[in-house]
Amino acid sequence: MSINRKSFLKLVGASAAAAALGGCGGGGERNASAEAAAGGRSPRPVTLSGPGMSVVKGADVRAITRRAVAELGGMGLFVSRGDKVLIKPNIGWDRVPAQAATTNPDVVAELCVMCLDAGAARVIVLDNTINDPRRCYVRSGIKAAAEEVGAEVPFLEDFNFSSVNVGGELIREWPVYREALEVDRIINVPIAKHHSLSRLSLGMKNFYGLMGGRRNQLHQDVHLSIAEMTRFFAPALTVIDAVRILTANGPSGGSLNDVKQLDTVIASVDPVAADARAAGFFGIDPATISHLEIGSKMGLGTLDLNAIQTAEVEI
Amino acid sequence: MRTARRISQVVFFCLFIFLLVMTEYNGTDQISYPVKIFFDFDPLVAVAAFLAAHSLPAMMLWSLATVALTVAFGRIFCSWVCPMGTLSHVLSHNKLKTAESVRRNRYHKRQSWKYVAVAFFLIASALGLQIVGFLDPFSVLIRSFALAVNPVFNFLARALLYPLLTLDWPWLNAIVEPMFTFLRRYVLSFEQPYFYQGLFIGLLFVAIAVLNQVRRRFWCRFLCPLGALLGLLGRFSFLKLVVNKETCTSCMLCNRNCEGACEPHSTESWVRAECLPCWNCVEACPHGSISLGLGLPGRKDASVDLSKRAVLASAGTAVGALALMRIDPRKLAPSSRVSSGRDSKKHNPLLIRPPGAVDEEEFLKRCIKCGECMKVCIKNAIHPTLMEAGLEGLWTPYLKMQLGYCEFNCTLCGQVCPTGAIEKLTTEAKHVNRIGLAFFDRNRCIPFSLGRNCIVCEEVCPTPKKAIYFEEVEVTDRDGKRQVIKQPVIDPHLCIGCGICEYVCPLVDKPGVYCTSIGESRSSSNQLLLDVYGSGKI
Numbered sequence: 001m002s003i004n005r006k007s008f009l010k011l012v013g014a015s016a017a018a019a020a021l022g023g024c025g026g027g028g029e030r031n032a033s034a035e036a037a038a039g040g041r042s043p044r045p046v047t048l049s050g051p052g053m054s055v056v057k058g059a060d061v062r063a064i065t066r067r068a069v070a071e072l073g074g075m076g077l078f079v080s081r082g083d084k085v086l087i088k089p090n091i092g093w094d095r096v097p098a099q100a101a102t103t104n105p106d107v108v109a110e111l112c113v114m115c116l117d118a119g120a121a122r123v124i125v126l127d128n129t130i131n132d133p134r135r136c137y138v139r140s141g142i143k144a145a146a147e148e149v150g151a152e153v154p155f156l157e158d159f160n161f162s163s164v165n166v167g168g169e170l171i172r173e174w175p176v177y178r179e180a181l182e183v184d185r186i187i188n189v190p191i192a193k194h195h196s197l198s199r200l201s202l203g204m205k206n207f208y209g210l211m212g213g214r215r216n217q218l219h220q221d222v223h224l225s226i227a228e229m230t231r232f233f234a235p236a237l238t239v240i241d242a243v244r245i246l247t248a249n250g251p252s253g254g255s256l257n258d259v260k261q262l263d264t265v266i267a268s269v270d271p272v273a274a275d276a277r278a279a280g281f282f283g284i285d286p287a288t289i290s291h292l293e294i295g296s297k298m299g300l301g302t303l304d305l306n307a308i309q310t311a312e313v314e315i
Numbered sequence: 316m317r318t319a320r321r322i323s324q325v326v327f328f329c330l331f332i333f334l335l336v337m338t339e340y341n342g343t344d345q346i347s348y349p350v351k352i353f354f355d356f357d358p359l360v361a362v363a364a365f366l367a368a369h370s371l372p373a374m375m376l377w378s379l380a381t382v383a384l385t386v387a388f389g390r391i392f393c394s395w396v397c398p399m400g401t402l403s404h405v406l407s408h409n410k411l412k413t414a415e416s417v418r419r420n421r422y423h424k425r426q427s428w429k430y431v432a433v434a435f436f437l438i439a440s441a442l443g444l445q446i447v448g449f450l451d452p453f454s455v456l457i458r459s460f461a462l463a464v465n466p467v468f469n470f471l472a473r474a475l476l477y478p479l480l481t482l483d484w485p486w487l488n489a490i491v492e493p494m495f496t497f498l499r500r501y502v503l504s505f506e507q508p509y510f511y512q513g514l515f516i517g518l519l520f521v522a523i524a525v526l527n528q529v530r531r532r533f534w535c536r537f538l539c540p541l542g543a544l545l546g547l548l549g550r551f552s553f554l555k556l557v558v559n560k561e562t563c564t565s566c567m568l569c570n571r572n573c574e575g576a577c578e579p580h581s582t583e584s585w586v587r588a589e590c591l592p593c594w595n596c597v598e599a600c601p602h603g604s605i606s607l608g609l610g611l612p613g614r615k616d617a618s619v620d621l622s623k624r625a626v627l628a629s630a631g632t633a634v635g636a637l638a639l640m641r642i643d644p645r646k647l648a649p650s651s652r653v654s655s656g657r658d659s660k661k662h663n664p665l666l667i668r669p670p671g672a673v674d675e676e677e678f679l680k681r682c683i684k685c686g687e688c689m690k691v692c693i694k695n696a697i698h699p700t701l702m703e704a705g706l707e708g709l710w711t712p713y714l715k716m717q718l719g720y721c722e723f724n725c726t727l728c729g730q731v732c733p734t735g736a737i738e739k740l741t742t743e744a745k746h747v748n749r750i751g752l753a754f755f756d757r758n759r760c761i762p763f764s765l766g767r768n769c770i771v772c773e774e775v776c777p778t779p780k781k782a783i784y785f786e787e788v789e790v791t792d793r794d795g796k797r798q799v800i801k802q803p804v805i806d807p808h809l810c811i812g813c814g815i816c817e818y819v820c821p822l823v824d825k826p827g828v829y830c831t832s833i834g835e836s837r838s839s840s841n842q843l844l845l846d847v848y849g850s851g852k853i
Contacts, residue, residue, distance in 0.1 A: 094722065094723060094724050094777075130775055130819075131722060131723070131777075132340070132693050132694060132722050132725070134340055134342065134505060134693070135340070135693070135722065135724065135725070138342050138343075139724070155505075158477075159477045159480055159481055195774070196770060196773055196774065196785065196801065197768060197770055197773075197774065197801065214821065214823075216771040216819050216820075216821050217821050219768065219769050219770065219771050219774070219821075220761070220767050220768060220769055220821075221768075222768070249779060249780060249781050251774060252774070252775060252776065252777055252781075253779070254777065254778065254779030255779035255780060258779075
């Protein structure tokens, strides 16, 4: 366990440095370039004028998704004309949307529409699934919904993984899906779920799906690996699907008894704050979830929900 | 007629390839065009399965159409329909000189082998030993294509195209990418298939192919038990060959071009049961002396070379083979006397049959080793056995969880099985169908042996209430540091043996969790828990 302690100390140092560079202030004007400074990808910075997070509740899934992004200032803030955008939902399981193991297809499709309307040249939706990808893409409803609105939903190809330096203490060289390295923007669209080892599977955990190789080993230090992946992929926007959440037997689920309908979508430029807010749905204090704590110390975002201006809307 | 026959051969061969390619998951839970359709028209498999298992899937009644066709017109099926015949036909091309070619194309007395073979298979089936799959032409063809030819094709296509795809040359990409997309979408398997014994089965197939250079259509003439059955059925057909003696010059060109070595050079020498009505003789004759058409069978057709002695020998061999295979410890007969159940020790832990497979004894009577379930398995988990099910069960399907696992919502193997050895399950029935049971090897499993977290197995466990749960245990490392970790445990009431835990285990050389066949739904004796299964049945 000495390695953990060592890496932890280094993280504290790194986060102090990141804070000094002026990353994670709360509210008002916020420059999200701290994500880029810390990670491997370096996307354009986003300049916010409104709130950093929105929580929208309502029965119409597409409408709440649209509103959640609109509250932050609209998709135009994140996507420019000609951009190549990767939308990363959770398509990991051979389950139907009602079982709440995969991201709601309407949330994904609405984000695709918004990106295309904002002028994106290409919108790509993909995931490195756990169950058979063909079954997952079909049964989650995501392939059909996203393709219908004009996004590409390709299956992952072996030759498209490149081994890159992820820049972590734990994850150094690792095969990563090439599209994720090449796109202008990554929009992370997880579903909020229970997970036995990481406690919850939210936005930061969702990046497992862009990794290749022996990713099952990452479980051995699940929290640090989650934080390091988030730093590396530097999402422009996190949209958490909490239309239905999975409260037990996650992340695969399967029983409708474990599903809770919340009709809510969270959108945020801050991957840590978004997850912290979603943790509340499960009655969990976000400060007790190690990967959120590590993430905040890395400077990926804030755990303090009072420090980020949040728009709460019900429609 | 020859042109019509050629068109028919091409059409049916393409149909076979099309159905084989379609025997894969393609976005719906139900498969529409499995290659098993060919078996529905195979009377040999229908008769053998019926004799052994005393039951017959309704679809196999289509084989009566083949029977009717043969009784009326002889072995039309062999020369116009059978893709194995077409393949043998094409591979038989040679450049021999006329004299040698005529000599090698005369009727050979060992063409009677195939009748001995069919007699053996049918007698053995009647005795309960159904092993027709070793030589049934569709079993051989589909097994070879599914386990060897298709994987080789996939390997070569990928080996060629992948490097080209990674190059960043726009003009090349413009050609290769659409090509790859098309192949990927419609022809190639979703992932490169790998099969145990694929190499061996491929080599056997090459041997069968090469034998065609020894004698034309070696397979059809000497080995094919279906051809033999059709020969027996068609020996009194209305097919009639007549040679006009007035115009015949005995040039033997008819014989040179003959597919079946049926001696078409005179009305008297013609062997109806060997004739694969190909019309080559008619086309080859420079004088138009041969006519092949319909007519009442005239003389007694003594042309089937199957003596009473040969039938008796086949019967004797079948009995001997049956007895030899039944003294295998795996075949221990039920005995209620011994409480330790000596007979229940016969179960092989490695023999995890596909979901929906019937009880082992019945399974062996139905399975024809065709490999369709292996071809269709979405995770490439089903492989041919070597000796796990005895010699009798060679090449029957079993699951190897390190290579794949049984996908929770998938029911394809039962849908493509031609003989009902694997029964068709609804998704709901599949969810509770146990194919085995998982066990942790606590000497290897990381949280037990190394005191670190892992539980990938728990994460992926597919039952709605997970069959793998965990206990939180405090462990102390060598420096005395205490830590609480999660150690996985199996709930045998929920585990269905799907093997995904074994598949994802980070201990890739020898997993820390593994499945064995015990607890399988299909068996009343391969059981362990009183409260779950308790019947005391053997």
